[in-house]
Amino acid sequence: MPESDAGARPVRQPTIRDVAERAGVSKSLVSLVLREAPHVSDSRRRVVLEAIAELGYRPNAHARGLSRTRSDTVGVLLHDLRNPWFVELLEGLSATLHTAGLSPLLADSYTDRRIGRRSVEALVHQGIDGLVVVGTTPESEAIQTAAESIPVVLAGTRDPNLPGMDIVVDDDDAGARSATRHLIELGHRHIAHLRGPGEIGTLRLAGFRAAMADAGLDPDEFSENGGMSEESGYAATRRLLAGDNRPTGIFAFNDLAAIGALSAAADQGLSVPADLSVVGYDNSYLARIRHISLTSVDNGNLAVGVQAGKYLIERLEASVQLQRIHLVPTSLEVRGSTAPPGTAR
């Protein structure tokens, strides 16, 4: 026996033909058993299953993907894993897809972009049946291209707002209103909003303004662009607190920016919530950390994920034409970062 036989042999994986031969049936029948098709006799089914077990047969995904039109796989485009607000959304989405026999395939557009990879193309290239875009990513053109061949659903983002794609988001206007009203009801009169980017930023700003106007307050007394990061929330709040006309309450675009605001307050020797109340948005696990304990708008991400999954499944099953927009209700989670103005510690 030649020694080259020893470890070099790559041990070809058994194929459906090997199984068929071993079971003494046609490969078609094996295929039917695998797909749990009806009209297969119990006796044959058993024989085939035994052969599969004995050979340790595993179907080849590429071959299957090639001959079937569908791959039962859905691409999920994430962006910036550093900000883990999407985790619950992903859970709802995965669970829903799973009920329809679909598997999610994740891609991280942030990292991909840094290393010069086009993540949407890579996903499509993997043969995904549909795409769920989670959160705002900078790949609009690629997403649009993808939408020409497969269904696309946007979850937790409104950009890019293109005709063929469903959108599932929380009700940003309502969420922003409730956050603002919370501060107003606590007695705050001088309230700032740290604005965020994109369509969502615009809507949250609108909600803030509406709530302020409803209460007869000036929404634009303080206005700062807070961006999405802790850094920018910090910088914006520093600016706000620099003058002697200071807000007593801040409603930030998201939790990260709100945490930046907390830091800025601490820097100025202001204590939260005694001297300054802060409200965030996303109700991420960051807000829940005791050390931070941030009042925050919960955007129902689990529900967003579930609905996005449903929309995608519908589009996969029937060719839905029109864009649909689903708003998930928000709720306010009150924690230790808000109190009436001037409250003693």
Added chain:
Amino acid sequence: MPESDAGARPVRQPTIRDVAERAGVSKSLVSLVLREAPHVSDSRRRVVLEAIAELGYRPNAHARGLSRTRSDTVGVLLHDLRNPWFVELLEGLSATLHTAGLSPLLADSYTDRRIGRRSVEALVHQGIDGLVVVGTTPESEAIQTAAESIPVVLAGTRDPNLPGMDIVVDDDDAGARSATRHLIELGHRHIAHLRGPGEIGTLRLAGFRAAMADAGLDPDEFSENGGMSEESGYAATRRLLAGDNRPTGIFAFNDLAAIGALSAAADQGLSVPADLSVVGYDNSYLARIRHISLTSVDNGNLAVGVQAGKYLIERLEASVQLQRIHLVPTSLEVRGSTAPPGTAR
């Protein structure tokens, strides 16, 4: 324009044959152009590339995967996206894989497990050429099975420690020593360690003990199982601070547990770092948040990712037999959560 044209037509993707026809060449030549093979004349190459562009042709991954042995795709198994320590690791890994023409395919074993999906199997099923396990996941058996057919590299974890798999981790023993020494050098004598789970937990504990013993201190004066979460760090620290023999310094298994410790200290009215110093591990972005400003051991995750990528590429190219273990050096990032004991604010 008939409205039925809008979205209903599934528009069959052009194939290599369509391109060949359009360019007036054989499909073999198109294939050669796609693979950038030598011995193709410039004129023909140009014609083919034009046809590709005009038709918007995209090669079909399944077909390619079927006829080639390799898919140039590497599965990356993540666990618990809530704790985003792995982000930099992923960046190093993706970049390295990319240089070898490999694409990462992500899976989230935490969510998958919740919904009853076997993520490793799903990845293998997608036809990945190799697997990188990032962080500790509970899928040991499945990983072992996968290792029988494809190369597996563990990054940022030592479990499951099985013969055929390379391991890339930071030097936990050294990292734990440096964190402990830092506290000792600041003058702390009563130091607690919040223990973490697994092999890594054991090593960090060992490093802590060694550093304490070197300084002639009792390593087991305080001993708590801190777990991996903020919650468990909080609970453990509550217990430590309950008695009147209190530690003045705490070295936690990871940043999350350390943040739990910060919260517990605040609950007890102890100020950090004046009354209690806290050191974390991972140097995650949480530690960097100003509001938290946690001294933490940096485990060089970027380098871990890079090395894991290199190992995998090597295993893909040559059949490496033996297990290799690569230790990445750690460094201590000192921030505001540590100071000499009893320091005035």
Added chain:
DNA sequence: GGACAAATATAGACCGTTCCATATTGAGGC
């Protein structure tokens, strides 16, 4: 000018499935 090698192009088998069209079998119904 012919021989030979190198460069370039092509045909067609093959990868491992799915699934359609076509047997084959068995059970009733008349």
Added chain:
DNA sequence: GCCTCAATATGGAACGGTCTATATTTGTCC
């Protein structure tokens, strides 16, 4: 006993690439 229909089983053509073996063209050297 024959015909029909349903239930089972099978052969073989896709699916869209890669790659080997072979054909054709071009260039070089005597």
